[in-house]
Amino acid sequence: MCLAIPGKIIAIKNQLATVDFSGIEKEINISLVDVKIGEYVMVHAGFAIEKMDGEYVKEMQGYLGKK
Amino acid sequence: MWNIAMENRKNKLVELEDGGGGEKSLRLISEIRKFFPVTKKWKNTEDDGAVFDLDKLKTLNVHNGHLMSTSSSKLVFTTDAFIVDPIFFPGGDIGKIAICGTINDLSVMGAVPIGISLSLVIEEGFPESDLKKIMQSIGKVSKETGVPIVTGDTKVTEKGKIDKIEIATSGVGLASKIIENGGAKVGDVIIASGNLGEHAVTLLASRFNYRTKIKSDCQPVTAEIQSILPYLTSCKDPTRGGVAAVFNEMAEKSKMKFVLEENSLPFAKETVALSGLLGIDKFSFPSEGRFVATVARKDADKVIKILRRYNCDAKIIGSVAKGGGVYLKTIIGSEKKIEVPRGKLIPRIC
Amino acid sequence: MQIVANKILEEIKKKADKIGQPIRLMELCGTHSQTIAEHGIKKLMPKNVSLVSGPGCPVCVTDQSDIDVVVGLALSGLPVAVYGDTMQVPGNVMSLEGAKRSGADVKIVYSISEAVAMQKEKPNLVFFGIGFETTTGMTAWAIKNGLTVYSAHKLFPLAMEALLANKKIRVDGFIDPGHVSAIIGTEVYQKFNIPQVVAGFSGEDVLLAINMLLSQIFENKPRVENAYGRLVKKEGNKKALKLISEVFEVCDARWRGLGEIKNSGLKIRKKYQLQDASVVHKKLIAKIKKEIKSKPSACKCGLVLQCLIEPKNCPLFRRACTPESPQGACMVSVEGSCNVEYRYGK
Numbered sequence: 001m002c003l004a005i006p007g008k009i010i011a012i013k014n015q016l017a018t019v020d021f022s023g024i025e026k027e028i029n030i031s032l033v034d035v036k037i038g039e040y041v042m043v044h045a046g047f048a049i050e051k052m053d054g055e056y057v058k059e060m061q062g063y064l065g066k067k
Numbered sequence: 068m069w070n071i072a073m074e075n076r077k078n079k080l081v082e083l084e085d086g087g088g089g090e091k092s093l094r095l096i097s098e099i100r101k102f103f104p105v106t107k108k109w110k111n112t113e114d115d116g117a118v119f120d121l122d123k124l125k126t127l128n129v130h131n132g133h134l135m136s137t138s139s140s141k142l143v144f145t146t147d148a149f150i151v152d153p154i155f156f157p158g159g160d161i162g163k164i165a166i167c168g169t170i171n172d173l174s175v176m177g178a179v180p181i182g183i184s185l186s187l188v189i190e191e192g193f194p195e196s197d198l199k200k201i202m203q204s205i206g207k208v209s210k211e212t213g214v215p216i217v218t219g220d221t222k223v224t225e226k227g228k229i230d231k232i233e234i235a236t237s238g239v240g241l242a243s244k245i246i247e248n249g250g251a252k253v254g255d256v257i258i259a260s261g262n263l264g265e266h267a268v269t270l271l272a273s274r275f276n277y278r279t280k281i282k283s284d285c286q287p288v289t290a291e292i293q294s295i296l297p298y299l300t301s302c303k304d305p306t307r308g309g310v311a312a313v314f315n316e317m318a319e320k321s322k323m324k325f326v327l328e329e330n331s332l333p334f335a336k337e338t339v340a341l342s343g344l345l346g347i348d349k350f351s352f353p354s355e356g357r358f359v360a361t362v363a364r365k366d367a368d369k370v371i372k373i374l375r376r377y378n379c380d381a382k383i384i385g386s387v388a389k390g391g392g393v394y395l396k397t398i399i400g401s402e403k404k405i406e407v408p409r410g411k412l413i414p415r416i417c
Numbered sequence: 418m419q420i421v422a423n424k425i426l427e428e429i430k431k432k433a434d435k436i437g438q439p440i441r442l443m444e445l446c447g448t449h450s451q452t453i454a455e456h457g458i459k460k461l462m463p464k465n466v467s468l469v470s471g472p473g474c475p476v477c478v479t480d481q482s483d484i485d486v487v488v489g490l491a492l493s494g495l496p497v498a499v500y501g502d503t504m505q506v507p508g509n510v511m512s513l514e515g516a517k518r519s520g521a522d523v524k525i526v527y528s529i530s531e532a533v534a535m536q537k538e539k540p541n542l543v544f545f546g547i548g549f550e551t552t553t554g555m556t557a558w559a560i561k562n563g564l565t566v567y568s569a570h571k572l573f574p575l576a577m578e579a580l581l582a583n584k585k586i587r588v589d590g591f592i593d594p595g596h597v598s599a600i601i602g603t604e605v606y607q608k609f610n611i612p613q614v615v616a617g618f619s620g621e622d623v624l625l626a627i628n629m630l631l632s633q634i635f636e637n638k639p640r641v642e643n644a645y646g647r648l649v650k651k652e653g654n655k656k657a658l659k660l661i662s663e664v665f666e667v668c669d670a671r672w673r674g675l676g677e678i679k680n681s682g683l684k685i686r687k688k689y690q691l692q693d694a695s696v697v698h699k700k701l702i703a704k705i706k707k708e709i710k711s712k713p714s715a716c717k718c719g720l721v722l723q724c725l726i727e728p729k730n731c732p733l734f735r736r737a738c739t740p741e742s743p744q745g746a747c748m749v750s751v752e753g754s755c756n757v758e759y760r761y762g763k
Contacts, residue, residue, distance in 0.1 A: 042648055399620040
């Protein structure tokens with residue numbers, strides 16, 4: 001139930017943000033966080049629950065991309 | 068009312084009579100046949116059964132562009148059914164899966180497909196334009212691969228009895244060497260012909276409203292397999308149940324242990340992401356145009372070099388050892404068991 | 418990554434040697450249990466370090482009586498929306514899956530926002546709100562947007578208190594949950610005088626947390642350390658916490674396996690009582706509770722959740738109770754101790 005995935009905010013419209021998860025995109029509810037375009041969020045059950053440190057996510061994505 | 072009636076006339080729909088065997092049936096069948104002009108050496112393709120003269124085998128030394136040994140003495144026969152939803156998806160449709168799936172089932176046995184039968188069960192009210200698109204897809208693959216649709220059947224059911232359209236196929240192929248599922252040996256390496264699971268990603272993304280550039284990997288694999296046939300010790304295409312299902316089958320039949328390397332997994336980042344987002348194991352994601360195989364270690368580099376001409380993501384993903392079961396060697400150095408997928412698998416993906 | 422992991426494992430071995438005596442570490446979050454099982458981390462541990470799963474699976478600790486109420490509401494004709502994990506949890510009579518098969522209108526949603534959209538067409542829809550603080554914030558948002566909710570939400574730190582109060586359970590350190598902590602922060606754990614590390618969910622994250630816990634144990638300096646700093650802040654997610662406290666207030670709650678724990682649940686505030694299913698359907702719920710009798714069962718989920726026994730000690734484990742036919746919540750959820758043990762144990 002704690003399954004959550006980090007993604008990057010690429011667009012915002014009111015309470016919804018388009019979030020990019022390594023090439024998979026979806027609209028996510030951002031009512032629980034204060035975010036800007038370009039920031040990373042941890043997403044659980046369709047909601048961003050908290051902002052994530054972007055440098056870490058890029059490092060992980062780079063690592064995943066090499067696999 | 069008038070506008071709706073005009074729309075219905077413009078968008079011609081399949082009717083019950085189209086599957087009844089009468090005049091309308093003959094019309095529909097003849098429309099469908101127009102998409103399949105390729106017959107190769109088959110005769111009587113409009114009769115009750117298509118005919119292939121076995122005497123012709125002796126004179127056949129080039130078939131579908133592949134140089135065949137005249138000692139192709141084994142007939143390989145397969146059958147399949149397709150109920151995929153949605154019927155149109157990025158990278159293909161139910162028709163493309165049907166013909167590729169059948170061709171690939173023969174190809175992973177080491178056979179060169181020589182003919183396919185096509186049975187259609189269509190729901191009353193299905194748009195003829197959609198039917199034509201699906202037949203066009205099948206015809207395109209048939210033309211590109213040279214594998215003919217030699218016979219078939221068409222039925223129409225009342226509305227609501229099935230969901231839009233279902234396709235069943237059978238296929239025959241010829242082989243000189245059969246690749247067994249259980250042929251892996253200790254020391255063999257495990258290879259993947261490219262990134263896996265992208266057919267599942269496409270359908271799941273569509274079903275759960277995610278957007279992605281990933282398209283279905285649906286395609287025929289005959290040419291790739293034929294190019295490395297002498298080196299294969301076992302081979303399968305990971306359709307339903309994904310690699311979790313096929314590797315467990317291959318490990319059991321060969322009585323070997325299959326060990327995959329976590330730092331060399333054949334999954335695109337999108338596949339990893341969608342698997343995490345949906346909580347569905349990526350090892351159970353079907354592919355419809357990829358294969359996994361085992362080859363002797365000494366042949367591995369050569370095989371990968373050949374396969375990379377078709378797909379730059381072909382790679383070695385693990386090795387075969389003594390023991391049993393399928394395991395993932397994790398990046399932290401432990402071994403995680405990969406089980407046969409259980410419970411409700413992803414529905415209607417093939 | 419293997420090099421880093423190997424280094425951490427070496428340090429773990431050295432520290433475990435220095436400590437000498439048996440060490441028992443508990444991960445509190447179901448997703449950590451999954452990570453540990455998936456990466457075979459138990460097998461990598463030195464002989465004197467054992468890892469034990471705590472009651473951190475929100476589906477697993479949802480009491481039968483709550484399942485019974487929602488099943489009863491569904492069978493009485495109300496449309497119900499739930500997270501997928503709850504479908505197969507057995508109540509005293511049946512599960513929500515059973516109710517659906519009996520013809521009840523039970524819909525699975527991936528996100529509560531789907532339920533909010535559904536309510537436009539089904540104004541009497543009831544959503545089954547379960548989970549710890551990770552999901553409570555979303556439920557609060559949904560209630561403010563008009564969704565009717567039956568709340569079985571729980572407060573995570575109270576489970577930790579209950580465990581620590583139980584003298585039968587011996588634990589030397591906690592791997593604190595990652596995503597619950599992203600919401601509640603880390604200060605709330607300070608009151609527990611026991612080694613704690615907040616961890617992320619990769620294999621290396623968990624190894625790192627174990628390493629840090631062993632240092633604390635060796636130095637005899639229990640404290641709360643945050644090894645998931647890329648996501649978890651000391652003060653947590655203030656926006657989410659504000660929303661939760663606007664919509665919910667603390668109440669007593671029944672936990673499967675742990676019994677009633679004071680001040681461990683969340684109920685919807687009077688201000689939002691029009692969205693509170695337990696108020697809107699008060700009479701119906703009372704009727705349901707009266708009609709449903711507690712059923713005796715050989716299922717030992719309660720003892721598993723309290724970490725008093727391992728799944729393999731339950732008489733039903735691997736026999737009558739499997740992921741395909743779960744007898745208790747611990748087998749239903751993919752994060753439940755019994756489910757994890759079934760899939761990864763030998």
